[in-house]
Amino acid sequence: MTRALPVLTVALAILVLWYAGAILLNAPQVLDLWDRSGTQWSTIDLIRACWNMERAVLPTPHQIVADLIRTIFGYALDNPRNILFHVGVTAGGTLVGFVLGTVVGTLLAVGIVHIRTLESSLMPWVIASQTVPILAIAPMIIVILGNMGFTGVFPKAIISAYLSFFPITIGLVKGLRSADPLALDLMRTYSATPAQVFWRLRMPSALPFLFASLKVAVAISLVGAIVAELPTGSVAGIGARLLTTSYYGQMVQMWSALVVAALLSLVLVWGVGAAQRIVIGQSRPPA
Amino acid sequence: MSARSKITPLPLLMLAALPMPMGWLVAKAAESADPGEATDFGDEAARSLVYWWQCWPALAAALVALAGFWLARGRPWPRRVEAALLVPAILAGCALPFLVIGSGFEVGPGAWVFLLGVLALIWHLFALLSGEEGYARHLLVPGLFGVAVIYLWQVLVQGFEIPAVLLPPPTGVALSFVDQTAEMWGDFVQTVLRSVVRGYLIGCGAGFVVAILADRIPFLARGLLPFGNLVSALPIVGIAPIMVMWFGFDWQSKAAVVAVMTFFPMLVNTLSGLAESERIQIDLMRSYAAGYWRTLVMLRLPNALPFIFNALKINSTLALIGAIVAEFFGTPIVGMGFRISTAVARMDLGVVWATIVVAALTGSLAYGGIAMVERAVTAWHQSYRRR
C-alpha cells in the first residue's frame, strides 16, 4: 500500500492534468464554432463539449477507451477497422525481427568474446552502428527492399533486427566476460575445453545480462516495426494506422493506436520477463 | 627472432585463382548499352572468358600481391615488420578488380577468388595489429575495418554492376554530397541545429530538473520512477504526428518530440545516479552540518555524473532519430527527414545515402564529443582506471 500510494497519486495527477489540458486545448475550437453559430452556452456545456469533441486537439481518456472498445468489439478480427488486426501485423514483424536480432546479436557477441581480431575491428563499429539513425531511414529501406521484390513481414523484420541486435551484443559481451576469474581458473584446473567453459560457466553467468538486454531489445524491436510501417502505401500495422489517422486528423483514433502500441510493448517486455523467470528461476535475484 | 605468426591457409586462394579464368569479355552490343540495364540481358550478350595473361595490369597486380605475401611470410618477422610488408601486397590485391574493370573486362571467377585470398590477408593484417597495444589496436584496426567495408561495397557494386537505384557505390554517394552541399547544409541547420539541439537541451534540462525535484520530494520520486521505467519501454516516436498537429510543421514540433524522447532517460538515469552515493559519505557530509544543496553539489552530483553522461549519450542518438522521424509527418521543404523521403520517392539514392552519412557522422561526433567530455570530467571514475 505504501508503495502503491505515490504511484496512484502521480497517475491521478496525470489524469487530472489530462482533463484540464483537454479543456485548455480544445476550448478555443469549441468557442470558435459556437461563436459562429451563435449558440448560448454555460461553463458546464463548454467542459462537456471539450471532453467529447470529435476532432479534439487533445482527446480525453474516456474517448480513447470508448474508441478502443468500439473498434475491438465492433468488427471482425481480420477487418482493418479492428485495431487488433493492426496489432497482430505489427507484433508479427516485431517478433520475427526480434528473433533475427537475437540470433545475430548472440553470434556477434560470441565471436567478439572469443576472437580478439573481431573484438578490436568490429566492436567499435557495433557501437557506431547505433549512431546511424536507422529508424529514420527505415521507411527508405522498406521502399528499397520493396523494389528488390521483398515485401511483407521480412523488410520490417530487418529493421527490427538491426535495432535489437545491438543491446543483445553489448549485454552479452559484458555478460560473457562477467564470469568470475576464480571460476575460470577453476575450469582451467579441470582442463575444461573452451566449449565446456562456454556452456557451463560463461553462458550461465551471462544469462541475467542477456535477459536484461532482451527486454530492451524487444521494446526497441517494436519501435522499429512501427516506424517501418510508416511509408505511404502500407495499409496494415500500428504505424500505418498512425499515419492514416494523422492524415485525416482523427485524433481519437491516433491516440488509441498509441495506447495500443504502448500496451503491446508492455506485454512483450512482460513476456521476456516471464521467460526469464522460467529459465533462471529463483536461483538468482533478477538482473 | 620470434616464430612465424599463425595464419589461415585461405590466402593460398590467391595461388588457386591463377589457373582460373580471370574475367569476362562482354560483346560490344551489351557493353554499349546502359550499364544499369546490362544485367537485364547479360545472359543473352555474348560473353567470352578472359585469362590472366590476357590482362597485363591484372596479372602485374596479382604478381605484386603474391610477391608481397611471399616476402612477408617467407621468414619469421616481428609483428610490425610483417604487417608493414603485407601492405603493398594488400594494396595491389585491392587494386586488382579496378584494373580489370579499367581494362574493359568484367570481373570474373578468377579475380573474385583472388580477392577472397586478399581478404584473408587483410584479416591477417588486422590480427597482427590487434596484437599491438595502444592506438594501433583502438584506432587503427577499427579505422581500417571501416575502410575495408567501404572498399568491399565499392568493389561489389561495380563488379556485379548493381544498379544505383538499389545501392549506389560510395563514389556515387560522395558525388551526390559534393553536388548538393548547399541543400544538405540547409537540412543540417534545420534538423540538427534547430530541432535536435533545442529539443535535446529542453528534454535533458527538464529531465534533470525534475529528477532533482523528485529527489527533494521522495514521494514524487516513488511515484515517478515506475512511470519513467514504463515510458522507457514505450514507442515514444509514435507521438510525432500528435506533436506535428499541435506545434505545426516547423522545427517546434520536432523539438517537442525530441524533448519528450530525451526527458525520461535523463530523469531515470539522474535519479539512479543520485541514489549512488554511499551511506557513509552522506553521513560524513551530515557530520559537517552540510545542508541538502551543499551535499548535492559537493557529493551526490559528482557521484551521479557517470549516470548523467550515460543519459546524455543515449539521448544524443535518440534525439536525431526523433527529429528525422517526426519530419516524415510533415515539414517545411527542408530537413534531413524531408530530404530522405523525397529522394527515396525520386529514386535518388545517392542523396539518401549522403544524408544518412551526414546523420551518422553527426550522431557519432556528438556521441564521441560527449564521451570525451565525460572522460575529462569523470577521469576519477573506476571505469577509466588502469587503461
Place this chain on the structure above:
Amino acid sequence: MGTLNAPPTAARQTPTAASAAARAIVEIRDLSLTFQAADRPVVALDHIDLTVQSGDFVSIIGPSGCGKTTLLRVVADLEQPTSGSITVDGMTPEAARLKRAYGYVFQAPALQPWRTVERNVTLPLEIFGIAKAERARRAAEQLALVGLTGFERKYPWQLSGGMQQRVSIARALSFAPDMLLLDEPFGALDEITRDHLNLQLAELWRRTGKTCLFVTHSISEAVFLSTRIVVMSPRPGRILDIIDSDLPRERGLELRESLRFQEIAARVRRGLKEGHSYDD
C-alpha cells in the same frame, strides 16, 4: 587552530569521580534506542549510562551487533535515541553537530574519488567557508601529522588502504575539532598496517590531547589506545563493564608485552565472555 594543543597536564583521576580538571564532554543517561526491523523491533541500545571526560581516550568494544557503532552514531547525531538523554559538550548532539564539535572517521575512508588527497582533506574546510590559503596550510599540516606529505596531488585510488584511512583521519583533524569519533577505522586493514596506525594514533592523541571515542572489536587495540574501555554485549546492546586503564600516556608497541597490559586485556576478555554467555 590546527597547531597542537599541549596535552592536559593535570593528573588524571578516575573518571567515575568527577574531577575538576577534566570536564564531561559526553554525558549519556539511561539512553535506549530501538530499531523497527521488518519482523520485530530490535533493541540496539538498552539503558546506556556513560560519561566521557575531556582528553579521555575511550574505547567501546564488543562483538558485532552489540550497538557500539550505533552508540557512536547517536553521539554524532546520525541516529536519534528512542529514550533517555545525551549531551555533547553541554549541548544536544544536533547543536554540537551544527557547531562542528567533532570529527568522524568511518570504517571505510569514504574519500571522494574525484578529489585529490589534499582537496579531500580540505573538504570540510570548504564547507565551513575557510579561505583558500588557510585551507592549503592546514591540509599540509594535517597531512604531515599523518605522515602523508608529498601525496597531496595523488588521487585516492593511487593510495593503499592504510594511506587512504590516514587521509580520512587528517580530514577529520583538519578543522581542529575537540573530539574525534572513530568507528573501527582500522577494521579493514591488515594487522601490520593496523599496528603502525595504532602507534600513530596514540602519538597523535598524546600530542593533541583530543577527546577520542573509539569503536573497535580488537581487544589489544582497545587496551593499547585507551584510558577507559567500555565493554558492551549484544541483544539488547548494553554496557557490561567500564575499565579504567592506568597505563602510561606514552605508549610504544612493547607496552603490549607488559604484565599490566595483559591484566587489563584479561579483564576485557572476561567481560566479553560474560556478555557472550547471555547468548547461549
